[in-house]
Amino acid sequence: MQETIENKVGDLLSFIMKNSLWQFNSRGWDRRKQSEGVLTKVSELLCDEPVSKETPADKCYYAEAQCVVDGFNKNFPWLKDLSKDEIKALIHQLHERLDYQTIDASLNAELTVKNY
Amino acid sequence: MPLHEFDCSKVIPERKQHAVVKGREEDLTSCLPKGYLNTIPGSISERGCAYCGAKHVIGTPMKDVIHISHGPVGCTYDTWQTKRYLSDNNNFQLKYTFASDVKEKHIVFGADKLLKSNIIDAFKAFPDIKRMTVYQTCATALIGDDIEAICDDVMEEMPDVDIFVCNSPGFAGPSQSAGHHKINIAWVNNKVGTVEPEITSDYVINYVGEYNIQGDQEIMQDYFKRMGIQILSTFTGNGSYDDLRGMHRAHLNVLECARSAEYICDELRARYGIPRMDIDGFGFKALAGSLKKIGLFFGIEDRAQAIIDEEVARWQPELDWYKERLKGKKLCLWPGGSKLWHWAHTLEEDLGIRIVSVYTKFGHQGDMEKGISRCSEGALAIDDPNELETLEVMEKLKPDLILTGKRPGEVAKKVRVPYLNAHAYHNGPYKGFEGWVRFARDIYNAIYSPLHQLAFTDISKDDFATDKGFMTRRMISDVDLDDEVKNNTELREYTGGFDSVSKLHDREYPEFESQSAPAAAE
Numbered sequence: 001m002q003e004t005i006e007n008k009v010g011d012l013l014s015f016i017m018k019n020s021l022w023q024f025n026s027r028g029w030d031r032r033k034q035s036e037g038v039l040t041k042v043s044e045l046l047c048d049e050p051v052s053k054e055t056p057a058d059k060c061y062y063a064e065a066q067c068v069v070d071g072f073n074k075n076f077p078w079l080k081d082l083s084k085d086e087i088k089a090l091i092h093q094l095h096e097r098l099d100y101q102t103i104d105a106s107l108n109a110e111l112t113v114k115n116y
Numbered sequence: 117m118p119l120h121e122f123d124c125s126k127v128i129p130e131r132k133q134h135a136v137v138k139g140r141e142e143d144l145t146s147c148l149p150k151g152y153l154n155t156i157p158g159s160i161s162e163r164g165c166a167y168c169g170a171k172h173v174i175g176t177p178m179k180d181v182i183h184i185s186h187g188p189v190g191c192t193y194d195t196w197q198t199k200r201y202l203s204d205n206n207n208f209q210l211k212y213t214f215a216s217d218v219k220e221k222h223i224v225f226g227a228d229k230l231l232k233s234n235i236i237d238a239f240k241a242f243p244d245i246k247r248m249t250v251y252q253t254c255a256t257a258l259i260g261d262d263i264e265a266i267c268d269d270v271m272e273e274m275p276d277v278d279i280f281v282c283n284s285p286g287f288a289g290p291s292q293s294a295g296h297h298k299i300n301i302a303w304v305n306n307k308v309g310t311v312e313p314e315i316t317s318d319y320v321i322n323y324v325g326e327y328n329i330q331g332d333q334e335i336m337q338d339y340f341k342r343m344g345i346q347i348l349s350t351f352t353g354n355g356s357y358d359d360l361r362g363m364h365r366a367h368l369n370v371l372e373c374a375r376s377a378e379y380i381c382d383e384l385r386a387r388y389g390i391p392r393m394d395i396d397g398f399g400f401k402a403l404a405g406s407l408k409k410i411g412l413f414f415g416i417e418d419r420a421q422a423i424i425d426e427e428v429a430r431w432q433p434e435l436d437w438y439k440e441r442l443k444g445k446k447l448c449l450w451p452g453g454s455k456l457w458h459w460a461h462t463l464e465e466d467l468g469i470r471i472v473s474v475y476t477k478f479g480h481q482g483d484m485e486k487g488i489s490r491c492s493e494g495a496l497a498i499d500d501p502n503e504l505e506t507l508e509v510m511e512k513l514k515p516d517l518i519l520t521g522k523r524p525g526e527v528a529k530k531v532r533v534p535y536l537n538a539h540a541y542h543n544g545p546y547k548g549f550e551g552w553v554r555f556a557r558d559i560y561n562a563i564y565s566p567l568h569q570l571a572f573t574d575i576s577k578d579d580f581a582t583d584k585g586f587m588t589r590r591m592i593s594d595v596d597l598d599d600e601v602k603n604n605t606e607l608r609e610y611t612g613g614f615d616s617v618s619k620l621h622d623r624e625y626p627e628f629e630s631q632s633a634p635a636a637a638e
Contacts, residue, residue, distance in 0.1 A: 017489040018461050019405070021394035026378060026482050056367065060391035063412035067405055105145040107117075108481040110152070116382045 008078070009093045015071055016098065022064045028103045028111035034061075035098050041065035043091040046072070047084045117146055120496060124504040130156045134499040138492075144485050149499040152480040154290045159502045162524060163477050165286035169295025171195050171251045173376055175282060176213075177327045177353040178360070179203035182238050182245050184214035186231050186263060187253025191215065191286075198522070200540045201327045203354045204334070204621075208245070214238050218255055228261045235270050239277055247357040248279045257285035278357070280307055291478035291500075293375065293453070300379035303360065308384070313362030317346035318631050319414040322366040322390075324381055325373030325454070326397070328353025330544030331617035335551055336397055338620045339407060343419040344628035351377055364388045368413055372397055375453035375483055397547040398455075398555075399462025400428060400435060427549035435466060437607040438556035441593040443468035445563060448509065449491070450501075450520035451538040453479040457486035459519070459538075464492060467556055472513045475501050477521075503527055516563050532571065534562040550612050557610040564589040 016023060022034050037057065042065045044051045053059045072079055082090065103111065120135040133150045136142075155161040164172070167185075172195035176183045185192035192215035203209060216234045218227045235248065250263055267279040284298035321340065326333050333353045340347055348366045349359040369381040371394045381392040393413065395406035404424045411420030447469050449456055456474045463469045471491045475498035476483055488497050496509065506524055509515075510533050518528045518535040525535035536542050536558055546555040566586045573580050594602055601607070613619075 019402075021374070021396070021457075021486065024374075024394075024482055024486050025392075026374075026382075026480070030382075056389060056391045059413050060368070060393055063393065063409045066412050067409050070408075071405075101144050102485070106485075107145065107148040108485060109150075110480055110482065116379050 005090065005093070008076075009090060009097055011076060012072065012090070012094050013097055013101070015075060016068060016094075017101075019071060020064070020068060023098060023102050026110060026116065027113065028106075031103050031111070032099060035095060035102070037061035038064045038068065039091055039095045039098070042068050042072075043088055045069045046079065046087045046091070117148075118142060119149075120498075122505045122508050124508050125159070125502070128156055128158045131159060131505075135501075135505075136488075136497050138488055138495045138497065140493055142493075144488065147488060147497075148481055148484055149497055150481070151476070151484055151499045152290055152293060152478070153500075155500055159500070160504075161291075161477075161500055161502060162521075163290075163500065164292035165254075166284050166288035166292060166295035166298065167191060167251060167253050167286040168195050169292025169376075169478070170282050170284035170299040171249075171295070172199065173292060173327070174296055174299045174352055175249050175251065176209055177201035177203075178249070178355050178357055179205050179207075179209050180245060180247055181209060181357050182212075182214055182242060182248040183209060183251070184216065184235065184238060184248060185251045185253055186216045186227065186256045186261065187218050187251075188255060189215045189217045191253045192251075198540070199327070200330050200544075201353050202331055203328065212242075216256075218253075223255060223259055226259065226261065227256055228266055231256075231261065231263065232266050232270060235267070235279070236274070239274060246277045248277065250279060250281050252281075252283045252285045254286040257283075257287075280357075293478040293480065296376040297379050300377060301383065304363075304380050304383045304387070307361045308380075309361070309364045311358050311361035313348055313359065313365050315346065315348075315365060317344060317628075319343070319345040319416065320348050320365065320367045321345055321410070322349050322351060322363050322369045322384070323347050324351040324369050324371045325375075325377030326350055326353050327373070329539070330541045330546075332397065332545045332547040332551070334617050334620055335545050335548035338623065339423055339548070340410075341625045342423055343407075343411060343416060344626065345410070345414070351380060364390075366390055368393055368410070370395055370410060372458075373454040375479055396458055396462070398458050399466050399552055400432070400549060401465055402458075402462050403547075403549065403552070404428070431549045431553050433607050434553045434610050435556055437609055438553070438560050439467045440597065440601045440607065441560060442556065442563070445469050445516040445559075446472045446513065447559075448473040448475075448513070448515045448518045448520070449487075449538075450475045450506070450518055450524060452477045452521065453483055455519075455538055457483060457490050460487055460490040462552075466552065467559070469559075471495055472515055473498065473509055475499070475506075477501075507531065517559060532568060534565065534568065536562050545617065550616050553610050554612065554616065560593065561589060564593045566592070 025031050025034055038061050041051050041061050051062055053062050118137045118139050119132050120137050121132045125131040136147050136149050138147055192213045196213040216231045263281050267281055282299050284295040288294050333350055349363050369390050369392045371381050371392055374394055384390045385392050396402035407420040411417035449471050453476055456476050460471050473496040474487045474491055519538040521539045528535040542558045545551045
């Protein structure tokens with residue numbers, strides 16, 4: 001079961017890494033902010049929860065998140081069979097793995113440069 | 117880490133850190149070459165300098181500007197006209213290039229008076245142009261000419277002109293990428309916020325990192341106008357100097373080439389709260405997703421979807437004609453920076469082409485992260501390659517085509533590997549749905565050109581049949597094709613014209629009712 005969840009998270013992660021660009025901003029702190037902003041809204045959209053679009057930054061995260069969700073729904077039909085709690089757990093794991101790969105264990109030496 | 121050592125670079129052991137092969141279980145935590153470092157001595161790099169990055173890539177696509185280099189005439193000549201960044205004002209910025217023409221005596225006695233007189237002469241020679249950019253070069257940076265002071269003097273004497281100083285001499289960093297950074301930051305520091313633009317729409321963007329190669333910007337502008345979006349400025353292809361001074365009033369920065377222009381987006385986000393949205397203007401699926409994303413930001417995704425539906429219905433049968441004939445072809449994607457990630461997955465998905473190698477001349481590790489994520493297993497990723505390494509790759513991987521710049525492209529042709537110009541294009545524009553079909557057509561023509569067979573015949577020595585014509589492209593490409601595909605009447609070759617841009621100039625755009633119109637006075 002655990003292996004299945006890991007595989008599913010891996011599939012979602014591969015989709016984001018291949019199709020999205022928001023996770024690749026040039027600094028580590030910026031990437032963390034982006035993944036938090038977008039994936040929080042991905043989880044909300046998948047769980048049919050209200051999504052804030054108050055600020056320009058919110059609107060940007062929402063637009064990115066909606067595109068991710070559209071891609072997920074098209075490519076991973078098994079998502080529809082999951083409960084809200086399962087979706088949240090799944091996106092939480094996805095968030096952790098994305099941050100690990102693009103920030104915490106990244107080999108990119110420029111992530112810690114202070115200026116842009 | 118799956119490092120790759122070139123046979124030809126064994127004598128430069130440090131090069132091993134700059135090439136990796138993407139293996140089956142590899143991800144970015146184990147597979148990423150070094151990048152954006154000074155070129156290793158002994159490796160003959162193909163990079164440009166920081167002056168070239170600032171002037172040639174970013175500065176000179178600005179259309180209503182006299183671009184003058186303060187330095188030897190060779191610096192400005194070598195960054196002139198080699199990239200087809202067109203403009204809708206009769207290509208002023210392509211027709212002319214200017215230099216202060218510094219000579220040895222100026223290095224000894226100073227070149228400030230020379231620069232001032234040349235600036236004034238240039239404005240007098242082109243009295244309709246009131247804007248100028250002055251680019252520092254290595255020679256004048258070393259003698260310490262104070263360009264800002266000279267330009268302030270001129271602006272005091274000629275109050276109707278405005279001058280921007282770009283202090284990015286050639287030695288200012290490892291490659292042209294350092295120049296991108298310097299001109300981005302200089303522009304936002306010195307010029308953004310000095311003009312208040314007229315806002316005509318509820319939806320206002322800056323289109324950033326777009327250089328209008330063969331009309332790319334005008335293709336995207338057409339989509340934005342059909343969505344009712346105002347492009348406040350384009351940084352910098354077909355861009356106007358004064359429009360770019362008003363960038364601070366946009367609602368969204370739409371970013372294409374993050375490699376050359378993310379800096380100004382990040383600064384506009386920090387200083388003015390304008391979000392940055394990275395998009396892909398190439399490829400059917402990626403472009404459709406990008407238009408949808410911009411629509412979602414403004415709440416007008418239905419307008420984006422209508423454009424996508426119309427364009428896909430028009431062009432998909434033509435893209436698929438080429439896809440049937442290009443499936444499985446091996447390609448080396450060797451551009452300068454951003455196209456390694458803009459094109460890697462779209463070429464594979466839209467045309468079934470396999471990317472066997474990606475490289476970047478001046479990209480950073482962040483660009484390689486995107487490129488490696490988007491290309492398939494087995495691809496060889498190289499940072500700052502030298503000529504011998506690229507020859508070794510072509511010999512070992514035997515690609516059907518190289519997408520690269522004109523200098524390495526000519527090397528490829530010498531070993532009989534076809535190449536397409538990834539920087540200035542062959543028959544672009546390549547952006548947009550029609551543009552992607554034009555690109556597919558160019559790839560097809562390059563791979564299946566009869567020239568590759570004819571070139572092996574030495575007509576002065578070899579026997580050859582005089583009663584037969586040569587093989588046409590179609591005869592070569594269709595030899596192993598199923599009859600079902602060959603006889604498919606739905607699919608067709610590109611039917612657009614030679615010029616896919618001019619027709620847009622006559623298009624009428626819909627007028628949308630403003631949602632934020634001020635209430636009538638009571």
